[in-house]
Amino acid sequence: MYRIKTLNKISSVGLSRLDRSRFQVGNDLENEDGILVRSAPMHDYVFPDSLRAIARAGAGTNNIPIDRCSESGIVVFNTPGANANAVKELVIAAMLVASRDILGGADWVQEQAHTPKVDVAAAVEKGKSAFAGPELYRKTLGVIGLGAIGALVCNVALDLGMDVYGYDPFLSVDAALRLDRHVHVVKDVDELYRASDYVTIHVPYNSSTKDFINAEAIGKMKGQVRVLNLARGGLVNDDDMIAALESGRVAKYVTDFPDDRITTVKNVIALPHLGASTPESEENCAVMAARQLQDYLLNGNVTNSVNLPNVVQDWSGIARICLIHKNLPGMLTQIMGVLSDDHINVENLTNKSKKDYAYTMVDVNSRITEEVAEELRAIPNMVRVRVLNH
Numbered sequence: 001m002y003r004i005k006t007l008n009k010i011s012s013v014g015l016s017r018l019d020r021s022r023f024q025v026g027n028d029l030e031n032e033d034g035i036l037v038r039s040a041p042m043h044d045y046v047f048p049d050s051l052r053a054i055a056r057a058g059a060g061t062n063n064i065p066i067d068r069c070s071e072s073g074i075v076v077f078n079t080p081g082a083n084a085n086a087v088k089e090l091v092i093a094a095m096l097v098a099s100r101d102i103l104g105g106a107d108w109v110q111e112q113a114h115t116p117k118v119d120v121a122a123a124v125e126k127g128k129s130a131f132a133g134p135e136l137y138r139k140t141l142g143v144i145g146l147g148a149i150g151a152l153v154c155n156v157a158l159d160l161g162m163d164v165y166g167y168d169p170f171l172s173v174d175a176a177l178r179l180d181r182h183v184h185v186v187k188d189v190d191e192l193y194r195a196s197d198y199v200t201i202h203v204p205y206n207s208s209t210k211d212f213i214n215a216e217a218i219g220k221m222k223g224q225v226r227v228l229n230l231a232r233g234g235l236v237n238d239d240d241m242i243a244a245l246e247s248g249r250v251a252k253y254v255t256d257f258p259d260d261r262i263t264t265v266k267n268v269i270a271l272p273h274l275g276a277s278t279p280e281s282e283e284n285c286a287v288m289a290a291r292q293l294q295d296y297l298l299n300g301n302v303t304n305s306v307n308l309p310n311v312v313q314d315w316s317g318i319a320r321i322c323l324i325h326k327n328l329p330g331m332l333t334q335i336m337g338v339l340s341d342d343h344i345n346v347e348n349l350t351n352k353s354k355k356d357y358a359y360t361m362v363d364v365n366s367r368i369t370e371e372v373a374e375e376l377r378a379i380p381n382m383v384r385v386r387v388l389n390h
Contacts, residue, residue, distance in 0.1 A: 001022065001023070001024050002022060002033040002034060002297050002298075003023075003024050003030075003031065003033050003050075004018060004023050004024065004025045004026075004029070004032065004033065004034045004035070005026065005029045005032035005034070005035050005036070006027045006035075006036045006037075007027070007036070007037040007042070008040050008057075009038075010036050010057060010286050010289075010290075011057075011282045011283045011285075011287075013283040013287060014036075014057065014285070014286020014290040015036075015290060017287055017291055018293075019294070022294075022298065031048050031049075032048060032050060033051065033052050033053070033297060034052060034053045034054070034293045034296075034297055035051065035055070036055050036286075036289055036293065037055070037056055037057070038056070038057050038058055039058075039063055042063055042065060043063070045065075047068075047069075047072055047074065051072075052074060052075065052296070052297065052386070053074060053075045053076070053077065053293055053296050053297060054069065054074060054076050055076075055078075055079075055289035055292055056076070056078045056079065056289065057282070057286045057288075057289040058078065058082075058083065058285050059080050059081075059082075060204070060232060061078050061306050062205060064076055066307050069307060070307045070308075070356070070357055070383075071383070072383075072384075073383040075305050075307065075308050075324075076305060076307050077292045077293065077296070077303070077304050077305050077306070079284070079289050079292075079304065080148055080304060081148030081149075082284040082285040082287075083149075083275065083278075083284065084149045085152065085280070085281070086275065086277070086278040086280065086281035087149045087153075087202075087230055087275045087276060088152040088156060090230055090271075090274055091149075091153050091228060091230060092157075092160070094230060094269070095136055095141070095198055095200075095226070095228065097269055098198070098226040098251075098252040098253075099134050099226065100133035100134075101130075101131040101132075101133060102131070103269065104131055105128070105130075105131035108127065108130075109124060112124070134197075136157075136160050136161070136162055137161040137162070138161060139162055140163040140164070140196050140197050140198070141153075141157045141163070141165070141196060141197070141200065142164075142166075142192040142193065142195065142198065142200070143157075143165070143166045143183075144167050144189065144192065144199065144202065145168055145201060145203035146167070146175050146179060146202075147175055147203075148175075149202045149231075150168065150175075151175055151178040151179050154179055154180065154183045155179070155180045155183075158180050164183045164184065165183070165186055165191070165192040165196060166186070167187075167191075167192045168185075169187075171185070190220050193217060193220040193221045194221075195222075196221065196222065197225060198225070198227075199225060199226075199228070200227075200228040200229075200230070201213060201231050201235050201236070202230075202231050203235065204231075204232070205231070205234050209235055210235070211235070211237040212236070213229070213236045213237065213240075213241070214236075214237040214240045215237070215243065218240060218241070221249070221250075223248070223249055224248070224249070224250075224251040225249070226251050226252045226253075226254075227241070227252075227253050227254070228253075228255075229253075229254070229255045229256065230254070230255075230256040230271075230275045232257065233255065236255070238259070241262070242262065242265050245265055245266065245267050245268065246266075251267065252267050252268075252269060253265075253268050255268065255270055255271065256271045256272075256273050256274060257273060258270035258272070292304055300313075300320055300322035300361055300386065301313065302359060305354075307354070307357065308324065308354055308357060308359045309352035309353060309354040310352070311350050311352050311359050313348060313350045314348075315363065315390055316348040316363045317347035317348065317363035317364045317390070318364065318365055318366055318390055319367050319368045319387060319389050319390065320361065320363050320364075320389075321360075321362040321364065321368060321376065321385065321387055322359070322360075322361055322387075322388065323335060323359070323361075323362070323376065323382065323384070323386075324357060324358075324382075324383040324384040324385075325357070325358055325360065325379070325381055325382045326382075327353040327354075327357055327358040331360075331379070331381065331382075332351055332360065334379045335360060335379065338372065338376055338379070339364065339372075344365075344366055344368070346364055347365050348362075348363040349362045349363070357383070368387045373385055
């Protein structure tokens with residue numbers, strides 16, 4: 001029986017995907033084999049020796065200590081694309097409220113309605129021009145990051161009659177196939193900046209993307225550009241954005257990550273982290289996270305891991321050995337040497353690497369004893385060895 005600990009409220013639709021004859025699920029379990037989490041901070045979390053995997057029901061993993069997980073042989077999963085439609089719809093709403101002062105106008109109408117002796121209909125006709133703004137039709141949208149969310153944003157913007165530029169230095173074949181052929185995919189982000197009336201960013205937050213939109217980037221954009229950040233707060237430098245708003249170079253800034261500094265600045269529209277806050281998105285994320293966690297614990301398959309390569313292999317033997325190890329020369333030779341010395345025949349093998357770590361899955365035609373497992377664990381730079389029996 002595998003023990004799955006939940007650190008946040010996880011959609012029951014997702015939890016129902018875990019076979020209760022094989023999994024015990026709860027928020028008060030100890031010595032857990034797996035964790036399902038959304039936003040709970042885990043950087044100070046004490047990992048039990050039994051913990052083998054963490055599944056984040058969402059795309060971002062900033063709340064999880066990835067390096068420490070890798071060193072401990074704990075696979076970290078996320079759910080890219082599960083919340084893509086929810087974020088795409090919010091991007092469209094953000095472009096609209098950044099263009100026409102819909103929020104300010106609605107508040108103003110309420111003020112008129114609550115002011116004694118004011119004819120609301122007459123006041124509206126007289127004062128509505130203060131909230132006017134441009135249409136999206138025939139404007140240019142620049143999309144930074146063309147993953148699951150970025151691709152959807154590009155395609156729906158085309159449907160709105162916009163001209164669309166996309167930039168992604170790590171554009172995958174799958175992502176490229178999702179894009180409408182009318183999207184102008186550029187290799188230089190400066191070209192996107194020069195062309196765009198609206199700029200929206202959809203990339204992961206890490207050391208290389210921190211402050212991606214800064215004073216230098218803004219200086220290359222059109223005057224009166226409207227900038228949207230529904231991805232991660234640290235992608236935009238607050239100080240540089242405030243300066244650009246004060247100078248008028250940026251007309252509006254929509255952020256889903258308000259803080260004490262940016263929220264009260266004029267022409268900032270601060271949203272309460274609504275990007276993935278739909279029941280459909282929460283269900284999709286929970287289902288994907290639960291399925292990935294279950295497949296790894298039962299079969300050793302890795303899909304959508306942030307610290308290990310994707311490895312999925314059909315069963316072809318009596319037992320399966322799953323090995324997490326450093327990505328160094330000679331590791332596979334040492335693994336095969338142990339199995340050969342113990343007269344164990346290999347039916348199938350997959351070995352892939354991701355940065356500093358590699359994952360090797362070996363199907364064999366006999367049961368693996370604890371003695372053999374310990375020999376494999378004794379290989380230098382071996383991080384974790386799991387044995388699964390079919």
